[in-house]
């Protein structure tokens with residue numbers, strides 16, 4: 001893999017910033033739906049189960065967004081330290097194509113693959 005050129009870093013930095021904004025907005029929006037179901041609400045048993053299922057789904061989505069936002073923030077910090085684009089495990093360049101698809105990714109393809117093998121999927 002080759003290291004990023006200046007233009008690529010700038011492009012990815014912009015991607016990261018808009019990702020951070022989008023995820024922040026999504027988290028704010030989903031705050032409402034992830035609240036615990038009010039069991040005193042006068043709703044039937046089925047709709048209560050429904051509401052609880054919806055809530056746990058909203059919670060899972062929210063958790064995913066939150067984890068992703070953490071990675072985006074770490075990537076932005078790495079950018080400030082001039083360490084962005086390097087695999088956090090083997091320190092090899094991650095490559096522009098992979099970063100363009102997922103600018104917050106902290107690992108190169110090889111290390112990501114190894115991680116997934118280790119964690120069984």
Ligand SMILES: [Zn+2]
Nearest residue numbers: 087090108111
């Ligand atoms: Zn690596």
